[in-house]
Amino acid sequence: xxxxxxxxxxxxxxxxxxxxxxxxEICLGTLCFIMGGSxxxxxxxxxxxxxxxxxxxxxxxxxxxxxxxxxGRAPFVKVNGELIAEANIQKVIAKMREEVYHGANK
Ligand code: FES
Numbered sequence: 001x002x003x004x005x006x007x008x009x010x011x012x013x014x015x016x017x018x019x020x021x022x023x024x025e026i027c028l029g030t031l032c033f034i035m036g037g038s039x040x041x042x043x044x045x046x047x048x049x050x051x052x053x054x055x056x057x058x059x060x061x062x063x064x065x066x067x068x069x070x071x072g073r074a075p076f077v078k079v080n081g082e083l084i085a086e087a088n089i090q091k092v093i094a095k096m097r098e099e100v101y102h103g104a105n106k
């Protein structure tokens with residue numbers, strides 16, 4: 001009985017935490033880095049106040065988008081799995097706000 005209560009409590013906390021997170025994946029490949037991806041290195045420390053604590057920042061190895069013109073140009077990031085080409089801070093923050101306030105994670 002205690003274990004079930006603990007499990008339920010833990011799942012509730014986990015679900016609440018996951019509901020409000022936007023996942024930002026930053027390509028750590030060389031081309032993305034030199035094309036502007038380096039600007040994302042410190043993004044978790046410089047998020048606008050309304051996004052603080054709502055973003056999970058991850059790095060990803062080069063997925064190869066930089067070698068396929070149909071995806072656009074580097075740097076690449078993903079916000080909740082959606083690819084953003086020619087990513088810059090303004091574009092990415094706008095997309096994260098869209099996800100937080102209007103996406104499935106609101
Ligand atoms: S270096 Fe970023 S997609 Fe290849």
